[in-house]
Amino acid sequence: MTGVESKTFVEARTLGKQVSTREGVLTLLDDINFSIAAGTSVAILGASGSGKTTLLGLLAGLDMPSSGDVMIDGRRLNDFDEDGRAQLRAELIGFVFQNFQLLFGMTALENVMLPLELAQAPHPRKTAAEILERVGLGERLGHYPNQLSGGEQQRCAIARAFATRPRCLFADEPTGNLDSETGKHIIDLLFELNSEQGTTLVMATHDAQLSRLCERRLRLDAGRLVTPEEIPADG
Amino acid sequence: MADRAQHRNLAFLWFTSWRMLWRDWRGGELGILAIGLVIAVTSITAVGFFTDRIERGLQLQSAELIGADLVITSSRPDVFDHIKDARAQAFSVAITQQFRSVVLGNDRPQLVEVKAVTTDYPLRGVLRVSDTPFGADEATTAIPARGDIWVEARMLQLLDLVVGDKVSLGAADFTIRKVLRYEPDRAGDMFSVAPRVLMNRADVDATDLIGTGALVNYRVLIAGAPGRIGFYRDDLAFSLRQGEQILTVEEGRPELNTALEKARQFLGLAALISVLLAGVAVATVAWRYTNRHLDTSAMLRCLGAAQRTIIQLFVLELLWLALLASTVGCVLGLLTQFVISGLLDQLLLTQLPPPSFRALLLGYATGIVMLVGFALPPLLSLRQVPPLRVLRKDVPVASVSRWFVYVAVVLCMFVLLYWQIGDLKLVSIVLGGITVTLLVLAIAAFGLIVLLNRLRGRVGVAWRFGLANIARRPASSVIQVVAFGLGIMVMLLLSTVRTDLLDEWQHSLPAKAPNHFVINVQPDQVDGITDYFRARGVEGTRLYPMVRARLVEINGKRVRTGDYESERAKHMITREFNLSWAEQMQVDNTLEAGDWWGREDFGTPLLSLESKLAKTLGLKLDDVMSFDVNGTLIDFTLSNLRRVDWDNFNINFFTVVPPGVLEDKPASWVTSVYLDDQQRQQLGELVRSWPNVTLIDVDTIMKRVRGIMERVTLAVEFVFLFTILAGLAVLYAAIQANQDERRFENAVLRTLGAKKHTLMLGLLAEFTTLGALSGLLAGLAATGLAWTLAETVFRFDYRFDPTVALSGIVSGTLIVVIAGMLGTRSVMTHPPIQTLREGAS
Structure with missing residues (x-):
């Protein structure tokens, strides 16, 4: 990855998340501290139930921490209400999900147009068509999600994520529902676009091989960052 | 920016x-x-x-x-002054002039009711005429040509005449050109009927009958768009002169x-x-x-x-x-x-x-x-x-x-x-009924679901699937039972209960309701007339005295139309009242306030008033109503209020006073009787024996009112038929509400090896249970609601019918099973793998 800026884009400060259950308080995340420089790629590694998805949700402002803070682009998420965080997401953040999360009533083109329309970007149709072309779905603009294969659905989801040129992309097990061959193509595409747009990438995965593609890796175990906090990308 | x-x-x-x-x-x-x-x-x-x-x-x-949308009637010809104004407002206008006279035919005199009309009469409805008394009749928009008259068949019979014969009326001779079979506004004008002679108004002067002191009723008939007629009537109320009266459809006839x-x-x-x-x-x-x-x-x-x-x-x-x-x-x-x-x-x-x-x-x-x-x-x-x-x-x-x-x-x-x-009351009752029904259905449905869950261990696999489906989604099942129940309840209300309600309503007009009014009976003729009817097998004929009077003051204050908001009130105070007297209250009246008078009150000017009229005029007990009775002002104290059933065609009065108050005033007596076809044939004798007595055949009115009721019944049945479609939509919507969940569950079950047949039986068991429960509760609720409606709104006596609940269960089960199986068809036909894949994505 070239052109790494030293400026921190995402930062977790003593982040904690607890939920109340019938058996008592359950700690999902405990005392998480790290920072991610703008334009870098980071993998959050961990087994099922280690807290990856919870952490991703907190970092993206989809959920609120029980303790600690998340800073995005120097702004403290705790200072925003839900609508404020939504605005922040619209401006800065893109998502790619394990189960694609395409809206099944809309065509590929309409799915990609949606964030552009919400951000009131100019020429949403043109922009969406261009990026779909870029991910190889130029011929499938009018297809509905159930007419697309799993790989194509994820390409569409990636196109939707990059359509607004977000400063930061959160990906949650982006290849989790795909076969290894298709997964590889998807990951290539994800990193290509990431590189083209200079996006900060935060990816939750349990796939160690996939995590090696990222510049940095953070490992979670039972809700805590394991030491050493950081595993070298080539390690 | x-x-x-x-x-x-x-x-x-x-x-x-x-x-x-x-x-x-x-x-x-x-x-x-x-x-x-x-x-x-x-x-x-x-x-x-x-x-x-x-x-x-x-x-x-x-x-x-009334042959028009609005009629201005008066005993003076200056009522025609209104014509210019009505024409200026682009209304259709026609004139009628009615008076009694004697026709001479075959050298015999016959009292007739003459009606002279202008072109365009009637403005609403049509005349029907025929060439022979009983021949086929046809509608016509014409009126008699000059020199012609159209007469009622009865007159031809009374004078042994045929169409084409000549008769004289006053100073002029006329040719009988047609038999008049139907005259729309005849029914609305109950108390003016003798055999009818219809003539052209242009011939009236030639008869020389007007101006010799004859009592004439002049009418201006007006028709136009409903809204404009309403405004016109409002304006008229201010410009009416003494003796002028407005007739409209709504106010003219209480029944x-x-x-x-x-x-x-x-x-x-x-x-x-x-x-x-x-x-x-x-x-x-x-x-x-x-x-x-x-x-x-x-x-x-x-x-x-x-x-x-x-x-x-x-x-x-x-x-x-x-x-x-x-x-x-x-x-x-x-x-x-x-x-x-x-x-x-x-x-x-x-x-x-x-x-x-x-x-x-x-x-x-x-x-x-x-x-x-x-x-x-x-x-x-x-x-x-x-x-x-x-x-x-x-x-x-x-x-x-x-x-x-x-x-x-x-x-x-x-x-x-x-x-x-x-209608606030009707809306409240039905809404209340529905709310209570919903609550009862919900509670009962919940109870049954709990009960069913306990039975699950004792039934076969298909029923277990079905019952488990119901028990697993208690809230959704309750909603479905309630929705189904409501739909079935309405359908029951439509099919079974509605028929009951309508039957009861039609029965409120008894088949042998009086079909003839006998009016203008002089006091010395009362016994003779009573005997006449008794001799011909008409029992229980009771004649009522009637004195015409005009309301002048209420509690010492002169009555003015301007003091009343409601049209009905304005109308009622300008019309002439018929004061009757009676020892006992009529059996079909109900006392609502005050006491009926005793023997000691005879001779005291007390007044019994119809309760709706009292409400319209804002009168209460002990108020004083002063009537001008033949030139004498009499103050009557309001002593009781009666509810009157105007539907039954019995003689009824808005105002009744005790005996001993009005006997010295000029009174005529009236009665109403039911005559079968044979008895009707003999009416000629009555007319010949008492020529001054006027007989009104109200069969025509009865037929028309009954006709209106039958038409309304048809309309209601049709409208109800339409709501059944809406009921089916509810069933469909309720089934659709669970479609996704059902589809996913069935896919999982089939993946686990459940056969299609077993799943079908499970669905059948589920819908049978839901349908039967909904139907039972709906049957009970429909009965309850119908009873409430009958008792409080329509005022019928409702008879409970246990078959309503039974048909509720049967129809409920059938409808829900058929609709349910059809509605869930896609659940069975949808490939499980596709369902599971969609569920995953």
Whole structure:
């Protein structure tokens, strides 16, 4: 990855998340501290139930921490209400999900147009068509999600994520529902676009091989960052 | 700048919501909701258009009873001064002049009721004539030519004449050209009937009969658009001169008024049930729509949409839908009612007036209000979907308070119902009935589900599947039982109970209701007339005395039309009252306030007043009404109020006084009797024996009132038929509400090795149970509701019928099983692998 800026884009400060259950308080995340420089790629590694998805949700402002803070682009998420965080997401953040999360009533083109329309970007149709072309779905603009294969659905989801040129992309097990061959193509595409747009990438995965593609890796175990906090990308 | 951003935002909302509508539509999301709305609006507008047309048609037909929309009547010719003004306002105008005279034919005199008319008479309805007394009759828009008269068959019989014979009337001779078979306004003019002679008004002068002191009734007949006629009548009320009186359809005849009011109530009830059912269907599908959009909403939050934006988008999307669905519904409603009125034209009225646009307004308003009341409240929970749901499906969504939803639904229902019915009492009773029914159904359904869960271990695998389906979703099962129950209840109310209600209503006009009025009987003829009827097998004939009087003062204050708001009050105080006297109250009257007089009160000027009239005039017990009785002012103290059943055609009076007060005043006696065909043949004797007595054959009026009732019954049956469609929509919507869950469960079960046959049996068991339970409860509820309606609104004695509950169970089971199996067909045919794949994505 070239052109790494030293400026921190995402930062977790003593982040904690607890939920109340019938058996008592359950700690999902405990005392998480790290920072991610703008334009870098980071993998959050961990087994099922280690807290990856919870952490991703907190970092993206989809959920609120029980303790600690998340800073995005120097702004403290705790200072925003839900609508404020939504605005922040619209401006800065893109998502790619394990189960694609395409809206099944809309065509590929309409799915990609949606964030552009919400951000009131100019020429949403043109922009969406261009990026779909870029991910190889130029011929499938009018297809509905159930007419697309799993790989194509994820390409569409990636196109939707990059359509607004977000400063930061959160990906949650982006290849989790795909076969290894298709997964590889998807990951290539994800990193290509990431590189083209200079996006900060935060990816939750349990796939160690996939995590090696990222510049940095953070490992979670039972809700805590394991030491050493950081595993070298080539390690 | 801010303005520009705002405009841009607004444009974004409108365009995006419009696009969302099409996306959702293509995705099959809105189909059911739209169908629900379209059915609602279609049924409401069809009912609205149709009832509106029927009501106006009835109104027009009733207008036949006075031959016009409005009649100004007077005993003085200066009433014709109104003609110029009426013509200036572009109303149709005709004139009639009625007087009694004697016709000489075959050298025999015969008292006749002469009516001289101008071209265009009658303005409403048509004359029917024939060439022989019993030959085929035909409608005509003509009037007798100069030198001709048209006479009633009875006169030909009385004088042994045939068509073509000549008779003399006053100083002129006339040729009998036609037999007059039907005269629309004859019925509305009960107390002026002797054999009719219809002549051209241009011939009146030649008879030399007017101006010799003859009592003449002059009438100006006016017709025009209903609204303008209403204004004109209001204006007239101020310019009426002494002795002039306005006749209108609604106010002229209390018994007809009651019939129209009941017609409106029945039609209103039918419309109301359509509204309720459509509402239930829309509410049911709205919940499903909301549930299916939780993920969309979460995704939109995730992509950065504000809460407000999301709710605005969905509300606007539904608003678009409401507009489109209402348009479709209005068009379908209009077409539907055209088909219906085409089918029923011959049965109903010769010609229905064209549809008015009031129903269109009602259609759009209904579509929007229903969406706001029934669909919007559940939709509000979309606002609160946490964005985290995109990562974790198990994140709970705080749904809108159910109470809020219920209150919104009830409130909207009330608004819609009140708009449709306009009768607060009827709306309250039905809404109350429905609410209680819902509660009872819900509690009973819940109880049974708990019970069923205990039985599960003792039944076969298919029944276990079925019962488990019910028990596993207690809330949803309760909703289904309640929805099914409501639909079945309405259908029962329509099919079984409705027939009972209508039968009772028709029975309120007994088959042997009096069909003849005998009036103008002089005091010394009372015994003779009574004996005459007794000798011919007509029992219990009672004659009533009647003294004409004019109301002058109330509590010492002169009565003026300007002091009253209501048209009816204005009308009642200007007309002449018929004061009667009686020792005992008539058996068909009911005392509502005060006491009936005893022997000690005879000779005291007390007054018994019909209670509705007392209410109209704002009178209470002990008020003093001063009447001008033949030149003498008598102060009567109001001593009691009576309820009078005007439907039965017995002689009844608004005002009755004790004996010993009016006996010295000029009185005539009246009675009403039922005569069969044979007894009617002998009426000539009565006329010959007492030439001054006038006999009115009210069979015609009776037939017309009964005809109106029959037509209304048909209309109500049709309208009810339409609500059954809405009922089926509810069943369909309720089944659809669980479709996704059901499909997924069945896919899992089939993956686990369950055979299609077993799953079918499971569904059968489930729907049989739901249907039977709904049917039983619906049967009981329908009976209860019908009883309430009969007792409190329509005032019939309702007889309980245990077969209603039984037919509830049978029909409930059948309908729910058939509709359920059809509705869940796709569950069985959908490939499980596809269902599972969709579920995963």
